[in-house]
Amino acid sequence: MSKKLLKSGLIVSFMTLISRVLGLVRDVVIADKIGTGVGADVFFFANKIPNFLRRLFAEGAFAQAFVPVLSEYQERDEKNGTNETRELISKVSGTLGVLVSIVTFIGMIASPVFVALFGFGWFLDWLVDGPNSEKFDLASSLLTITFPYLWFISFTALAGAILNTLGKFAAAAFTPVLLNVCIIGAAIYLSPAFEQPAFALAWGVFLGGLTQFLFQIPFLIKAGVLVKPTWGWSHGGVKKIRKLIVPALFGVSVTQINLLLDTLIASFLITGSISWLYYADRLLEFPLGLFGIGIATVILPSLARLHAKQNPQEFSSTIDWALKVVSLLGWPAMAGLMVLAQPIIMVLFMRGEFTEHDVMQVSFALYAYLSGLLSFMFIKVLAPGYYARQDTKTPVVIGIKAMAANMLFNLMLAPIFGYVGLAIATALSATLNGFLLYQGLSRKGIYHIDKNTLSVILRLIFSALVMASTIYYLSPSFDIWLTLTFSAQVLKLVYLIATGAITYFICGAIVGIRLKHFTSKTS
Template sequence: MSLIKNVGTIGGLTMVSRVFGFVRDMLLSRLLGAGTGADAFFVAFKLPNIFRRLFAEGAFSAAFVPMFSKAYHGEGGREAALTFSRQVLSVFLPILFVFTALAEIFMPWIVYAMANEYQDVPGKFGLTVDLTRITFVYLLLISLVSLLAGILNSLSKFAAAAAAPILLNICLITAVLIFGSTEPDPEFVTARALAVAVSIAGVLQFLWLLWAVHRAGIDLRVSRPRLTPQVKRLLTIILPATFGAGIYQISQFVDIFFATRLEEGAMSFLNYADRLNQLPLGVIGIALGTAILPALSRLIGRDDQEGAKRLMGTALELSMLLTIPAAVALFICAEPLVAGIFMGGRFTAEDAAMTASVMAALSAGLPAYVLIKVFTPGYYARDDTKTPVYTALAALVANIVLILLLIERLEVVALPAAAASAAWLNCVLLYIGLHRSDRFRLPTVVAGRVVKQIAAAALMGALLWWLRGLLDGNFAAGILTRMWSIAALVGGGMALYFGTLFVIGGFDKAQLAKFKRPAA
């Protein structure tokens, strides 16, 4: 099975999830707008998700997947990997219970540390605390889901884990449709219903992945927690990996802290903009990062360093092939896309303009976010968690300094602008580390194709700028006019970009297709 097929499986299912996410946020924007209920829910939704991405999907996956994969493909085989996963579950579960219980108890102080300015708006702080207590149950459940997903990904069974987020969006859409117009205080009632739906989704995702793991022949059982040598090693890897794998999530904490001190609606602007930014990031970056880590672990376990370098080169070329045009399109078409998708109901033209500015700044960092997903497995597959810590620390410091320098002038736009700059710094430092250690060096032929991709994206950008002016006004019209206008932007841009690449040789389809992942 090729890397392309794995990325296609993960990316395709992620795309389905993102489409449901768009439907969800289109409904939310019209019912909640960018007001008190929306801000409170988005804080409550972000906090457990940041912890999930930071610890469960970030640090835990980065440490667990290589260890499970090496055990599974080592002398002990399937039985050794099964024993290891049971030991991890037995230790992981009580830690999660204790962490979640403490968070529920101290939630007012946690929310105060992040959003104490919400106390100035009647009812906003209390609503945020209540909603976060409800949604934080999701962290416990989705962390267990991450353990199950790590097992499946190590076995090269990517589909079930990639499909799990679809359940979350279905639950949220259902909550909006049922409770979205309830009176009185519709936005408060809707926000509470959404918080409950998040936790219900966690239960469904856990049951879905548990069934998938059982089908894969892995019988998990919980026993008395024991810190075996392997579990101790996992924990020692997780601690630094928590920071190294989570710069994007840590930046989200920083964004919440500053956004809650800005005008009402700042959290909502960030959320709606991030929804569009997450489409290429999830479909391309997360898919690549998920597929490349177990493959790299197997290659390095076999001491096939050249194969590992080829794998990373292929992943880089594929990621830039899709990410560069996405970044250009999101930057140039930010206003028509936001207006066409979200504007209406409580979400005004002014809200759309602010969200578009945030999205344009976010898109500038999109290639860097995806490259980080490509570069970090090059460290984690070799059990090197220290280097990403240092690069992440430098990027985090740069992020905070830039926010402090820019926030008075740019307000909410300063947050994504600083985050994008910090992501590029992190990306460059990660590559320098790989280059100096001879773990990966950008092949000349790949660099040449990336330059051609940039040229084709620039030509596409000129077309999009012209189309945007030609279709101006359509993005605030009826739903059908909005849809065909957005389709014209997307279709026209894609046709020109890929047509140009085909003519100038900006990608090597044969080389990408024939690249095979090592057999299990």
């Protein structure tokens, strides 16, 4: 089973790699077009709100509640020879469609209210300065354009959850590529048509959502699960999902809520704060999406099936295997980004409106975020241990504690460190969240890390530290990086990354890390 999961995980990670690379290209284009000024701050803000709601309605809480119930229905159909799964999909898609349509319509009409709520600092400026307050009015206009993305992406994520549960991971994993292509195309070809390039990017988000939605339909037809949506509020499966989703709405979206709270506080800080946090978060999301989310995507359906089959030992082994796999790639990713943060930011973004000063500011936020990278990854692996068992209440309690801690950390650190304090607070609250998730699984006897797994992780950490030390020794100072041509910077960066990877795996082999640790759940 673990080899099959590893193969599925590699498929998802490869597709995610394509998406993340294009995502970096997208951010490079955005940095060139709008830098970190007013337009950048406002666009990132307008894009963040529908993305947050997407986590609630689709990829986050909804998916975590839907996949276990769908797996249960599939297991029942296989046993009894029934066809209840298609009916469940019909009722769920119809019910979700009505709810998301209402929310989308309200969001478009009431976009100034959302801006006032989550960008309160801009709202206060608008009250004081009126027409001279550019950010509030621009954010309201952009949000009206980006909000329909919620509708498109909710159905895209629903289709992806269905295909993933059927073991068809490639299509759903490839879909985000289309969003990046649309935003890149809009930035290059539409931005000259607008006085404010942020409008072109907003339309790119709209077109990206539409394209992703249409792309999934042929795959649903091929899998035989494209059904007519019907209202099903009182359907048994929908009622079960409703029961599971209410607490999950908060529990699984704590990270997103924290990021929105960061945005709220950042709206009171100096111009550029939101943009600096955005670019740092994007670099953090690269390894997190590639390794953490890739593995989490494939283990949730597997864990749900194992729970339905009442196989607790295999259930625990699957979580154990996932922790080792994300550790294999997560620790060197964190160490490497820590050492090479500034040259990577320089190579990717420092052109056009993005300055040397911005490189430094983004790197400070990235250092803070990276301290919580493994915590974010472990959350992605541990949370499915609850949702697969249809336990959405426990993560809520944990989520409340983590969010309260995040706000406390924000209030403590933001006055001292500014936007960097917000990033530190996010990392600290993620670490608390991950620890409490593990503690809960351990107390219930669901999963407890054994000595062999702990030994593997410690050896991986040691190898990552050796790798980081090697890269640091070979890397020139920031001032020297600035004197290099772009091609020389790229070549030097490739050399350092390749040297680091070779050092990491050689050191790992020397301290006893073997392939069997990641291909067998019992190793």
